Structures are given as C-alpha cells and as structure tokens.
Amino acid sequence: MRPVNPASRGSLLEVEDLSVVFRQRGRADVRAVDGVSFSVSPGETVGLVGESGCGKSVTSLAIMGLLPKRGVRVEGGVSFDGTDLLSLPPDKLRLLRGRDLAIVFQDPMTSLNPVVPIGTQVTEVLTRHRGLSNGEAREEAADLLRRVGIPDPSRRLREYPHQLSGGMRQRALIAAALACRPRLLIADEPTTALDVTIQAQILELLKTLVAESGTALILITHDLGVVAGTCDTVHVMYGGRIVERAPRHELFAEPRHPYTGGLLASVPRLDQPRGVRLQPIEGSPRDVIPWARGCAFAPRCPNRVEECTPVAPELLGDRHGLRCVNPLRSDQPATKAVPR
Amino acid sequence: MSHRADKGGEGVNAPEALLSVQGLQKHFPVTKGLLKRQIGAVRAVDGVSFDVRQGETLGLVGESGCGKSTTGRLVTRLMEPTAGKIFFEGHDITHMSQSKIRPLRRDIQMIFQDPYSSLNPRHTVGAIVGAPFRIQGVQTEQGTKKAVQEILELVGLNPEHYNRYPHEFSGGQRQRIGIARTLALKPKMIIADEPVSALDVSIQAQVVNLLEDLQNELGLTYVIVAHDLSVIRHISDRVAVMYLGKIVELADRKSLYDSPMHPYTNALLSAVPIPDPARRKDRERIRLQGDVPSPLNPPPACRFHTRCWKAQVICKTEEPPLAELAPGHQVACHFPENVEQATAPAAAKVAQNVEEALHPKKPVV
Ligand SMILES: Nc1ncnc2c1ncn2[C@@H]1O[C@H](COP(=O)(O)OP(=O)(O)OP(=O)(O)O)[C@@H](O)[C@H]1O
Numbered sequence: 001m002r003p004v005n006p007a008s009r010g011s012l013l014e015v016e017d018l019s020v021v022f023r024q025r026g027r028a029d030v031r032a033v034d035g036v037s038f039s040v041s042p043g044e045t046v047g048l049v050g051e052s053g054c055g056k057s058v059t060s061l062a063i064m065g066l067l068p069k070r071g072v073r074v075e076g077g078v079s080f081d082g083t084d085l086l087s088l089p090p091d092k093l094r095l096l097r098g099r100d101l102a103i104v105f106q107d108p109m110t111s112l113n114p115v116v117p118i119g120t121q122v123t124e125v126l127t128r129h130r131g132l133s134n135g136e137a138r139e140e141a142a143d144l145l146r147r148v149g150i151p152d153p154s155r156r157l158r159e160y161p162h163q164l165s166g167g168m169r170q171r172a173l174i175a176a177a178l179a180c181r182p183r184l185l186i187a188d189e190p191t192t193a194l195d196v197t198i199q200a201q202i203l204e205l206l207k208t209l210v211a212e213s214g215t216a217l218i219l220i221t222h223d224l225g226v227v228a229g230t231c232d233t234v235h236v237m238y239g240g241r242i243v244e245r246a247p248r249h250e251l252f253a254e255p256r257h258p259y260t261g262g263l264l265a266s267v268p269r270l271d272q273p274r275g276v277r278l279q280p281i282e283g284s285p286r287d288v289i290p291w292a293r294g295c296a297f298a299p300r301c302p303n304r305v306e307e308c309t310p311v312a313p314e315l316l317g318d319r320h321g322l323r324c325v326n327p328l329r330s331d332q333p334a335t336k337a338v339p340r
Numbered sequence: 341m342s343h344r345a346d347k348g349g350e351g352v353n354a355p356e357a358l359l360s361v362q363g364l365q366k367h368f369p370v371t372k373g374l375l376k377r378q379i380g381a382v383r384a385v386d387g388v389s390f391d392v393r394q395g396e397t398l399g400l401v402g403e404s405g406c407g408k409s410t411t412g413r414l415v416t417r418l419m420e421p422t423a424g425k426i427f428f429e430g431h432d433i434t435h436m437s438q439s440k441i442r443p444l445r446r447d448i449q450m451i452f453q454d455p456y457s458s459l460n461p462r463h464t465v466g467a468i469v470g471a472p473f474r475i476q477g478v479q480t481e482q483g484t485k486k487a488v489q490e491i492l493e494l495v496g497l498n499p500e501h502y503n504r505y506p507h508e509f510s511g512g513q514r515q516r517i518g519i520a521r522t523l524a525l526k527p528k529m530i531i532a533d534e535p536v537s538a539l540d541v542s543i544q545a546q547v548v549n550l551l552e553d554l555q556n557e558l559g560l561t562y563v564i565v566a567h568d569l570s571v572i573r574h575i576s577d578r579v580a581v582m583y584l585g586k587i588v589e590l591a592d593r594k595s596l597y598d599s600p601m602h603p604y605t606n607a608l609l610s611a612v613p614i615p616d617p618a619r620r621k622d623r624e625r626i627r628l629q630g631d632v633p634s635p636l637n638p639p640p641a642c643r644f645h646t647r648c649w650k651a652q653v654i655c656k657t658e659e660p661p662l663a664e665l666a667p668g669h670q671v672a673c674h675f676p677e678n679v680e681q682a683t684a685p686a687a688a689k690v691a692q693n694v695e696e697a698l699h700p701k702k703p704v705v
C-alpha cells in the first residue's frame with residue numbers, strides 16, 4: 001500500500017492560496033484561479049481535474065512563472081524546495097525551469113519550434129543546462145527518444161516536428177522535458193489530442209518516469225478515466241477553486257461533491273451495464289455565479305439548499321477536503337440507474 | 341438476426357436497409373512540386389461496405405485518420421467517391437447529379453464536430469435554423485418563424501431566443517442549434533461526425549440524450565462517427581471499427597463489446613481509461629506498439645500486422661477478407677480472438693490458419 005498522504009514525506013512543491021486575476025480594459029477583472037492550495041511530493045502524482053475554463057492551465061502557468069507580467073495579478077505563495085518561485089528574479093526562474101521544473105502542454109505542435117529539428121530542440125536543453133558536449137548531447141537525446149518509445153531515434157532527431165505524428169510529437173516533447181531530469185513535471189492535458197492507444201502509451205511512460213526517478217508529477221486533465229489510472233491525490237476544480245480533494249480511491253469510491261458526482265454520472269462507461277440513461281449536469285460551466293455571492297456551482301447543483309448562497313462554503317477537511325454545505329450522501333448514488 | 345453478407349449484392353438491397361454502401365473508396369491524390377505531379381494517393385477510405393437499417397444507429401469508430409469523417413462525407417455526397425456504390429432507399433445515389441440530389445439533401449443531413457465553427461456568427465439562430473427552408477424553397481404552413489420555434493423547442497432551446505446570435509450560447513447549446521438546423525427538413529437519416537467530442541464533459545450527456553430522444557420521437561436513422569468507444573457503445577445498435585481506411589470488424593453492439601474478435605478492437609477496448617481505480621486492476625491491458633502507419637503507404641495484406649501481436653507470415657502476404665464469422669458479426673482477421681463465438685465452418689478455417697502458421701508447408705522466408 002502507498003502511504004495515505006504522501007505529503008507527509010515532505011513536499012517538493014507547495015502552492016499556498018494561489019490566486020490569478022486577469023485585468024482587462026473596460027471589462028470586469030477575471031479571477032481565473034481563486035485561493036488554490038495543494039502540495040506535491042517527490043514520486044507523487046497529483047491530478048488537477050475540471051472542465052475547460054476552470055483554471056487548470058492558469059494554475060500551472062502561474063507555478064512555472066509563465067504568465068505575462070502585464071495585466072495579470074498573481075497572489076499567494078508557490079514554494080519549490082523552500083524557494084519562493086513567485087518572488088524569484090526572472091533569470092533565476094528561467095534557470096530553474098530549464099533544470100528542475102518542466103512542463104508539457106496539450107498541443108505539441110505549438111510548443112515545439114516548427115523550423116528546428118527535433119534533435120536540436122532536445123540537445124539544446126542538454127548542452128545549456130547540463131553542460132554536455134554536442135556529441136554527448138546527441139547520444140543522450142537519442143537515448144531519451146528511445147526511452148519515450150520513438151523507434152529509429154537517430155533518424156527522428158534530424159526530422160522536423162511536422163514530420164512526426166501527433167503521438168510522436170507529444171513523446172518528443174516529453175523527451176525534451178525529461179532531458180534535464182526535472183524534479184517536478186507538469187503535464188497539462190498531455191493526451192487530450194491523442195488516440196486512446198497512444199494515450200495509453202504516454203500515460204504508461206509518465207508512470208514509469210515517476211516510479212523510476214521519483215519525479216513529482218502534476219497531471220492536468222478533464223478526463224476522470226485518466227486520473228483514475230494515474231493519480232495518488234486528486235483535486236477537482238470548478239470556477240477557479242478546488243471544490244473536492246481526496247486520495248484517488250476514496251474520490252472514486254465515494255465522491256461527495258455534487259459536481260464530482262455529476263461528472264462521474266454524466267459519462268458513459270465501459271465498466272457499467274449499458275441500460276442506463278446518462279445523467280447530464282444541467283446548464284453549462286458558463287452558468288456560474290461569482291464565489292463572492294455563494295457557491296459557484298449553485299446554478300447547476302441538484303443538491304442546492306438555501307445555505308449555498310450568499311456566502312460560499314469553505315474547503316473543509318484534511319484528508320478528504322470538501323467545499324459544499326449539502327454534499328452527496330453515501331446512500332445517494334452518483335450514478336442513478338434509469339432503465340430505458 | 342437477418343444480416344446479409346453482401347457478396348455480389350449487385351444493387352439488390354434488403355428491404356430493411358435504408359442506406360447501403362458497397363466497396364466505397366476515396367483516394368486523395370498527393371502531388372509534389374510546381375507541376376503538381378502526382379506522387380501517390382492517400383487511401384482514406386479503401387473498400388468499405390455496410391448497411392444501415394431503418395431506425396437503427398450505426399456507430400463508426402477508429403483512431404484519428406482512419407477514414408471515419410471521409411466515409412460520412414461520401415455518404416452525404418459532400419464528396420465524390422473514387423469507387424464503390426451508395427444506395428439510399430434502394431436507389432443508386434453514387435453519381436446522382438446536383439439537381440437530382442436536392443431532395444436527397446433533405447433526407448440525409450450531417451451534424452459536424454465543432455459547434456463553434458459550423459455556425460455563421462453573423463446570423464441569428466432563427467436565420468440559421470430557418471435557412472434550410474429557404475434554400476430548399478420549402479413552404480411552411482404557419483410561416484418559417486413558427487416552424488423554427490417549434491424545432492428550437494424540440495431540441496431544448498428557448499424559442500424566445502430566436503433573434504440571438506451563436507456567441508450568446510454555450511457549446512452544448514450551439515450543438516443543439518446545429519442539430520435543430522438538420523431537423524428542419526424532417527430528414528430520414530442523420531450522419532453525425534463527432535457530435536460531442538468538442539463539448540465539455542458535463543454537457544456531452546445532454547447532447548447524447550437529445551439524440552436518443554429525437555430518434556425515438558422522429559424515428560430517425562443515425563450513423564454516428566466518434567473516436568470515443570464509451571460514447572459509441574452507449575448510443576449504437578451496431579458498430580463498425582475502422583483501421584486505415586477499412587472496416588476490420590462490424591457487429592451488433594453487444595457482440596462487439598462483449599466478445600470482440602479483431603485484435604485491433606481488443607486493443608482499442610483495453611486502452612479505454614476506466615474512471616474507477618478499483619476496477620482497473622483486473623482488466624487485461626493490451627499494449628500496442630507504435631503509431632498508426634501512414635495511409636499514403638499502408639502495410640500490405642492485413643494493414644494491422646505492423647502493430648499486431650498475433651501476426652504471422654500469412655498476415656503479411658494475404659489480406660483477410662471481412663467475413664461473417666458469427667451470425668451478424670463480420671471480422672477481417674486470420675487469427676481472431678473469442679473464436680468460440682464463431683460458426684463451425686469459420687472456426688475450422690481459423691484452426692486451419694493456426695495449424696499452417698505452426699507448421700508451415702514451406703520454409704518461412
Ligand atoms: N482533402 C483531403 N486531401 C488529402 N487527404 C485527406 C483529405 N481529407 C482527409 N484526408 C486524409 O484521409 C485520411 C482519413 O481522414 P478522415 O478525416 O476521414 O479521418 P477520421 O477517421 O475522420 O479522423 P479523425 O478522428 O482525426 O477525425 C487521413 O489520412 C487524412 O489525412
């Protein structure tokens with residue numbers, strides 16, 4: 001058995017009350033991330049789950065210091081191995097990003113330079129951050145490509161991103177991210193653009209990486225199926241806040257937040273009998289109310305009660321955190337079987 | 341099950357087949373240089389045959405680039421096939437002229453993947469959903485507006501929103517607008533290309549349920565193209581699995597998901613992530629190596645042999661025909677899985693293949 005709370009081993013990254021506000025001229029501010037706290041330990045995989053626009057990517061960009069400086073206000077604390085990343089000068093942060101922190105984005109085409117061969121993009125990291133000679137870097141790059149499952153790596157190193165399939169580009173990107181042996185890897189929807197068989201390969205690769213080198217992994221996804229197979233701890237986000245947080249098994253066995261339960265009930269599943277009508281969540285993620293006026297999920301929530309507004313519930317509970325005044329009961333099944 | 345293996349069907353269609361596709365091909369020429377010299381062809385769809393019966397839903401699954409969307413576009417005649425035949429209600433519509441095809445366009449409608457780009461942002465919902473009436477010159481009894489509002493109601497949109505623009509709606513609502521537009525002319529058949537994959541998880545179910553309700557209410561026939569095997573299982577009566585431009589397995593939903601016979605189908609199903617960590621352990625995982633080969637230069641004989649763990653010499657030399665191995669269950673493989681489902685003659689053929697693979701008559705080169 002894994003330890004219940006890997007954070008007790010001493011965390012590598014601590015995100016404390018992180019908020020990101022986008023200021024836009026002539027329009028109201030957008031609070032994309034709103035008081036998010038979590039930690040990741042070496043060898044641990046933490047999942048951030050939620051639908052598009054809930055603040056997953058902005059959270060990861062804020063951690064990496066990749067948000068634009070103009071028009072963006074970042075508050076709270078991000079500490080990596082004791083160093084406060086938010087107050088670190090840009091050059092120091094850049095150095096850290098090349099060496100200890102790495103990120104893999106959803107769309108590999110936009111994050112690889114289209115006019116530079118794959119090989120150069122990987123060896124560059126190796127020569128710059130690990131001080132390898134060109135020859136050594138090329139050898140190591142070929143080895144990395146082989147490790148991420150790219151056949152014929154020495155030929156592939158000479159090719160340009162457009163010559164690779166989507167799955168291979170994503171693997172090349174992971175290879176580039178791994179080149180400096182990062183201690184923290186953020187994978188933002190790394191498989192969303194890929195087919196299931198390739199997705200399975202990439203997830204397997206990430207798992208091996210965590211197990212073998214003790215990398216701390218933040219896996220961002222909207223797919224609960226992906227989370228179920230990979231993450232130790234799962235944080236469910238809605239409207240910029242974490243609404244539920246639990247060890248993986250507990251979250252799936254007993255989701256308590258109506259949004260988590262709703263997500264699980266709204267997808268058809270291969271592991272369940274088919275004669276079940278899907279239970280959609282009413283409305284859309286756009287129908288939120290500001291947290292300042294109550295629970296943002298209230299307009300869509302089947303469990304809504306009077307206490308849900310106008311004061312938003314706090315995130316309570318240590319091991320299983322929950323931001324809800326009227327959670328799902330254990331006798332209230334998330335997936336209601338409705339015969340056809 | 342009265343499924344007919346269409347061998348040499350010669351245009352004689354079983355009465356229950358609303359749509360019948362035979363040997364359909366679409367090859368896209370690949371050109372090079374200023375002179376646009378043809379250097380090859382992408383064999384996007386390469387000999388596909390299937391029937392769709394009145395009132396049923398046929399699901400078309402497969403990985404990116406296997407030819408699902410192209411098949412959909414060919415069937416709706418948005419594209420000219422390279423070869424093959426398409427029958428709708430028994431009529432050969434393969435090369436029907438543009439003027440003759442007009443009434444057909446009412447009967448077969450298409451829903452597209454992206455609810456954001458498939459609606460004109462400068463037109464109101466009323467204009468978008470009403471457009472088919474105008475284009476087809478259809479007179480409605482109580483005027484177009486009334487007819488459009490009825491359709492909006494049918495798909496769960498507020499009829500009062502007649503004058504709003506697409507950007508004022510969420511993704512799920514926009515997909516409803518797209519569905520409303522296809523319903524305007526009371527089609528018999530709807531081809532839906534990835535109708536939910538661009539939508540947020542929590543609203544996919546709204547659209548899936550809507551499609552089901554409309555089918556029950558209006559007796560629609562669907563061909564649904566998707567890469568998501570869970571969605572396809574939920575919504576389909578029969579399922580065709582495509583790989584590199586060919587159908588490799590076609591069966592009713594239950595047989596396909598309970599006892600898949602093609603190795604590729606088995607691999608696909610085992611790669612689907614299950615949102616339940618407790619159940620994942622006892623699932624057998626098949627790990628496929630590598631990517632789907634390029635359709636520009638597909639592997640010879642069985643196209644799956646470069647990734648198949650069961651491949652033998654015969655797989656590289658002889659193309660397995662799509663044959664009915666069990667009632668209503670067609671498979672293109674020399675060494676299928678779940679062979680205990682097969683009919684006696686089919687099982688005997690498989691056993692013979694296995695025997696020959698184990699004891700080849702001539703030395704393997
Ligand atoms: N107009 C075109 N010209 C050249 N090749 C094309 C054209 N349209 C499609 N193709 C190619 O045909 C093959 C099949 O494409 P198709 O769009 O049907 O795939 P698909 O199964 O719908 O994939 P996806 O799941 O990614 O939508 C692909 O290799 C594609 O690149």
Ligand SMILES: Nc1ncnc2c1ncn2[C@@H]1O[C@H](COP(=O)(O)OP(=O)(O)O)[C@@H](O)[C@H]1O
Nearest residue numbers: 022030032050051052053054055056057058059
């Ligand atoms: N540069 C920006 N300016 C204004 N708003 C932004 C910007 N980037 C993101 N947002 C908003 O922040 C919210 C969270 O976005 P994001 O983190 O990208 O979501 P996701 O969870 O899909 O990754 C969204 O409402 C988005 O519109």
Ligand code: SF4
Nearest residue numbers: 295298301308324325
């Ligand atoms: S706080 Fe109220 S509205 Fe929010 S999720 Fe809980 S029950 Fe629903």
Ligand code: SF4
Nearest residue numbers: 642645648655673674
């Ligand atoms: S014919 Fe051979 S290579 Fe093709 S799927 Fe069957 S066993 Fe695999």
Ligand SMILES: [Mg+2]
Nearest residue numbers: 056057188189
């Ligand atoms: Mg994102």
Ligand SMILES: [Mg+2]
Nearest residue numbers: 408409410533
């Ligand atoms: Mg497609």
